[in-house]
Amino acid sequence: MKILTGNDLKSGAVVWWDGQGWSIHITEAVDAGDEAENIIAVESAARRVNAAYAIDAEQTADGPRPAHIKDRVRALGPTVRPDLAVPAVETVGWDWVI
Amino acid sequence: MYQYDKYDQAMVDARVEEFRDQARRRLEGKLTEDQFKPLRLQNGLYLQLHAYMLRVAIPYGTLNSMQMHALADIADKYDRGYGHFTTRQNIQYNWIKLEEAADLLADLAKVEMHAIQTSGNCIRNISSDQYAGAAADEVVDPRPYAELLRQWSSFHPEFAALPRKFKICVIASEKDRAAMRLHDIGINIVKNDEGTLGAALYVGGGMGRTPMIAPCIREFVPLDQMVTYSEACLRVYNRHGRRDNKYKARIKILVHEMGAEEYARQVEEEFAHLLEQGVEPPAAELDRIRSFFQPPEFAVGLKEKADRSDPDFALWIDRNCSPHKVPGYVSAAISLKPVGGIPGDATAEQMHLMAELAKEYSFDECRVTHAQNIILPHVEVERLYELWQKLDEAGLGTANLDQVGDIIACPGLDYCSLANARSIPVSQKISERFAENGKGELLGELKLKISGCINACGHHHAGHIGILGVDRKGTENYQLLLGGSEAEDVSLAKITGPGFNEAGIVDAVETVADLYLAQRQDGERFLDTYRRIGMDAFKEALYG
Numbered sequence: 358m359k360i361l362t363g364n365d366l367k368s369g370a371v372v373w374w375d376g377q378g379w380s381i382h383i384t385e386a387v388d389a390g391d392e393a394e395n396i397i398a399v400e401s402a403a404r405r406v407n408a409a410y411a412i413d414a415e416q417t418a419d420g421p422r423p424a425h426i427k428d429r430v431r432a433l434g435p436t437v438r439p440d441l442a443v444p445a446v447e448t449v450g451w452d453w454v455i
Numbered sequence: 456m457y458q459y460d461k462y463d464q465a466m467v468d469a470r471v472e473e474f475r476d477q478a479r480r481r482l483e484g485k486l487t488e489d490q491f492k493p494l495r496l497q498n499g500l501y502l503q504l505h506a507y508m509l510r511v512a513i514p515y516g517t518l519n520s521m522q523m524h525a526l527a528d529i530a531d532k533y534d535r536g537y538g539h540f541t542t543r544q545n546i547q548y549n550w551i552k553l554e555e556a557a558d559l560l561a562d563l564a565k566v567e568m569h570a571i572q573t574s575g576n577c578i579r580n581i582s583s584d585q586y587a588g589a590a591a592d593e594v595v596d597p598r599p600y601a602e603l604l605r606q607w608s609s610f611h612p613e614f615a616a617l618p619r620k621f622k623i624c625v626i627a628s629e630k631d632r633a634a635m636r637l638h639d640i641g642i643n644i645v646k647n648d649e650g651t652l653g654a655a656l657y658v659g660g661g662m663g664r665t666p667m668i669a670p671c672i673r674e675f676v677p678l679d680q681m682v683t684y685s686e687a688c689l690r691v692y693n694r695h696g697r698r699d700n701k702y703k704a705r706i707k708i709l710v711h712e713m714g715a716e717e718y719a720r721q722v723e724e725e726f727a728h729l730l731e732q733g734v735e736p737p738a739a740e741l742d743r744i745r746s747f748f749q750p751p752e753f754a755v756g757l758k759e760k761a762d763r764s765d766p767d768f769a770l771w772i773d774r775n776c777s778p779h780k781v782p783g784y785v786s787a788a789i790s791l792k793p794v795g796g797i798p799g800d801a802t803a804e805q806m807h808l809m810a811e812l813a814k815e816y817s818f819d820e821c822r823v824t825h826a827q828n829i830i831l832p833h834v835e836v837e838r839l840y841e842l843w844q845k846l847d848e849a850g851l852g853t854a855n856l857d858q859v860g861d862i863i864a865c866p867g868l869d870y871c872s873l874a875n876a877r878s879i880p881v882s883q884k885i886s887e888r889f890a891e892n893g894k895g896e897l898l899g900e901l902k903l904k905i906s907g908c909i910n911a912c913g914h915h916h917a918g919h920i921g922i923l924g925v926d927r928k929g930t931e932n933y934q935l936l937l938g939g940s941e942a943e944d945v946s947l948a949k950i951t952g953p954g955f956n957e958a959g960i961v962d963a964v965e966t967v968a969d970l971y972l973a974q975r976q977d978g979e980r981f982l983d984t985y986r987r988i989g990m991d992a993f994k995e996a997l998y999g
Contacts, residue, residue, distance in 0.1 A: 367482065367554045369506035404484050408502055425929060427868060430877075431504055435869035437797055437879045441535060441550075 358388040360421050361396060362428065363409030371431045371443075372406060379406050382445045383432035384420035419449045429454045456517050456820060457602050457747045459567045466610070467564045470571060474498045475557035482554060497577075499570025500556055504872045507551040510573040511563060515583035515601040515625070516544030516823040520814040523821060525566040527806035533559045538806065539870075540791060540799040542863060542914055543622070544582050544823040545573060549870055571609070576617045576704075578608035578689075582624045584632050585824040588748060589786045589832040591778040594646045597627035599745040600654075600681065603736060604642075606744075607682050614689055618696030619704035621689070622661075634825055634941035636660045636669045637917060639706045640688055647675055654681045658688050658718070659710030662911035666947050667707040670715040672722060680726075683735045687725040691718065750781075751818035751833060757783025758837045768843050771854040776839070783836055787817075789829040789846060790853040790861060794890040795883050798864040799827030808849050816842050825914075825941075826863055826902075828856065859894075859901045859968070860886045863914050867907030867924060868931070874907035876924025876931035877957075881905055884961045889968070898968060901981045902940075917941035919982045920967065921948040922960060933960035937967065937993055938985050949990060952998055963997055970996045 361374035372379035373386035374396060380386070389396055393411040400406045413424040423429050434442040436454055459467070474494070481491040495501075499510040511526070518526075526546055530538045533555050534548040541547055551559065563569055572579055581601045588596040604623060608614065614621070624635045627644035635641035641657035653675040660669025676684045692706045695713065710718045759782055763769035775788040789809060792798050801809070809829055813821040816838055817831035824830060834842060846852040855861045862885065865871065867878030882905050889895035904918030908925075915921030921936035932954040939948030955963050968981070970993060975984045985993070 364502060364506070368552045369502065369550075371505055401488075404482075407488055426931065427504070427872070427874075430868055434505060435879075436877065437869050437883070 358414050358416055358421060359390060359393050359411045360386040360414045360423070361389050361393055361409055361411050362386075362431065363397075363401075363406040366404050366407040369407075373432075374400075381443050383423075384445050384448050386414070386421045388416075388421075419453065422449075422453065426454065456519060456598075457514070457744060464564070464567070467567070467569045467571070470498070470569065471557060471560045471564050474560060478553055478557050493575070495553075495556075496574040497571070498556075498560065499573035500551065500553075501574060502872075503549065504868075504870055506549065507553055507556065508870070509548045509551045509556065509559065509570055510541070511546050511548070511568060511570050512573050512580040513545050513568075513823050514605050515581055515587065515598055516585055516825075517587075517598065518813075518821050518823065519819050520810040520821070522566045522568055523806055523810035523813060525562065525568070527803040527810065529559055529562060530803040530806065532562075537800055537802045539797075539866065540801065540823050540827050540829070542825050542827060542865070542912055543580055544585075544825055545580055546823070547866075549866075576619050576621075577615055578611065578617075578621045578623060581605045581608070582622070582633055582638070582825060584626045584628065585822040585830045586632060586777055586786050586832060587627070587822075588750065589777075589779050589784070590628055591780045592630055593628040593780070595627050595644055595652055596748050597625045597644055599741065599748050600642070600644060600678070601625040602744050602747075603682060603741055604685065606740075607685075607736065614693065617689070617693055618698045619701065619706075621692075621706065623685070629943060631941070631943040631945070632824075634914065634917060636945045637662055637666075637914075637941055638669065640685060641669050642681070642685075644678070645675065652678050654678060654684070656684060656688065658722075659707040659715070661705055661707045662914060662916045663705065664702060664909045664911075665705075665708065666911070666916040667711060668945050668947065669707070670710065672715065672719045679738060679741075680730070680735060683729050684722070684726055686734055687722045687729050690725050690729075691721045695721075753781045753784060753833070754835070755783075757835055759783050761836050761839050765840070767847075767854070768840055771843050771852060772839065774854045774858065775856045779833065781833075784833050785836055785839065787831045787834045787839065787842065788824075788856045789831065789851050790855055791828050791851075792855060792861050792886065793850055793853050794860060795887045797879050798862050798882055801829075805849060805851060808845070808851070812842060812845060826857075826861065828861070855895075857900045857902060859889045859898050859903055861902070862886060863902075863904040863918070865906050865913035867905075867913075871907060871912075873910055874924065875909075875926035876907050876933065878905040878907040878913055878922075878924060881922060881924070881933065881957060881960060884957070885964055888961055888965060892965075894965070894968060894972070897972060899980055901968070903964070904939075914941060915939070916947050917945075918948055919980070919985070920964060922964075923950075925954060927954065931957060933957065935960065935963050935967070935997070937990060938982065940982055944982075951990065951994055966996050967993050
């Protein structure tokens with residue numbers, strides 16, 4: 358599956374395309390399929406997202422899991438600062454990153 | 456230390472307001488990200504793995520207590536209560552909001568600080584010896600010269616768009632505590648046989664994907680021509696440096712491909728031309744700068760030896776204190792590497808404490824080191840014990856300077872969008888391993904440096920033991936390197952062989968440390984033993 362990620366323009370927070378808008382929870386990401394480039398263009402132009410890009414992911418019982426470790430680290434926060442993790446970590450757990 | 460005059464302050468204030476307008480236009484959609492990116496980068500604002508990251512310049516690593524307090528306040532007000540001191544003597548904040556960035560820069564400007572030229576293909580923050588002005592072995596305080604170069608290089612229109620970024624380091628002692636020869640230009644201020652001070656210039660060093668040790672281009676430049684000679688070095692680079700390939704654009708590639716001799720010849724030609732142009736700042740300006748770096752009013756007749764009856768304190772003195780040029784004083788290192796901690800990170804509370812201690816014990820000064828620690832440069836020996844007690848109580852009293860636990864680590868894949876692997880967890884595991892098994896106490900000086908990618912922000916090429924994180928088919932893998940040094944015995948580390956996974960690299964470090972302990976002769980550091988017995992013995996221990 359293809360999921361979309363980027364950063365919130367104002368706060369810089371990592372966000373994921375949830376089909377309606379941008380969520381900070383990777384667990385809410387949806388398959389953008391062939392629409393990925395269109396969504397990125399429209400949402401970037403409207404300043405609802407910054408520096409957006411599409412990535413490969415696999416669907417799991419806990420939701421989408423990015424193919425690359427870099428995006429999995431982005432999804433939860435620094436592995437060395439669990440106190441700063443986004444709430445999605447409670448669903449997927451830190452083992453999900455590695 | 457240097458204080459802004461009205462011109463410095465006006466320039467920095469104007470830059471804040473310029474950026475405020477640029478950020479507003481970006482937020483209103485009047486600038487695209489492609490248009491805004493180079494503008495924010497010129498103000499040190501990156502978009503990193505999790506959020507915007509701001510890199511703040513700390514000129515030659517020197518801070519007063521007011522500035523350190525301000526950095527702590529910024530961590531609390533605009534970030535998440537901490538900052539990360541870097542291998543270029545700067546500080547980075549990892550969680551900055553674009554809508555607040557201009558206010559942050561305005562707060563920095565109030566304490567004579569900024570983030571200008573901490574990114575982009577320009578001359579970056581000038582680095583120096585963290586013991587400048589205090590070291591017993593320096594021929595002169597190098598900071599006035601670093602400050603002169605800072606002023607010359609700030610907003611220098613000719614060097615605002617170099618082929619690639621450019622880093623300058625200035626030291627003034629035979630001992631190199633600042634990785635001087637691993638900079639684009641390394642300047643060592645020396646005294647010649649006549650007792651005259653001059654600058655030895657080393658050009659074309661660096662780490663990154665193609666590590667190089669800078670060759671000496673000129674052994675002695677009169678100090679009243681140092682800026683002119685530096686300008687000549689930059690001009691030749693700006694003229695011939697490659698702009699077609701980012702990976703071959705640093706000056707080290709130019710010097711290597713052109714040859715040091717030919718590069719030096721062209722620099723001399725340019726230098727002769729520039730001498731006629733009168734580009735050197737007037738001597739009065741250097742005198743004005745120098746006046747800010749007068750030694751503090753040191754007391755005389757102080758006790759020169761501390762009471763060492765507390766063994767933990769005695770260990771801290773031995774490991775973390777350095778000789779001072781004035782009897783009765785030492786320079787004290789505050790380790791930001793507690794066992795299992797994150798190298799270089801400090802909380803706002805810790806920064807406030809370090810600021811208070813700098814004011815109370817060190818004539819209002821502290822320094823950031825390239826090894827990601829903090830120095831209090833001028834501490835009375837008599838007051839060391841009470842200082843250490845306060846540090847220890849706050850978790851800042853770790854006695855491990857230049858020991859295996861004093862690991863340099865870049866932010867790695869936990870924070871950096873360029874990284875291929877995480878650096879911090881590896882540093883934490885190594886630090887914990889050597890604390891738990893007690894071997895850390897046996898090893899002596901052992902500089903271990905970890906980078907999460909080939910860009911080498913963690914200086915792995917210069918580690919006695921270096922670790923490089925790489926991406927191997929989507930998983931983290933770590934290469935082990937041995938034999939590097941950033942000091943006056945500079946050398947580049949060599950890769951041992953196939954890499955290891957996260958657990959394996961910790962074991963591998965222990966294996967090479969064990970071999971050292973078994974093989975070392977009297978007084979040998981790890982690096983000395985490596986150089987004596989060679990790589991093959993270590994390979995045999997690692998791979999059989």
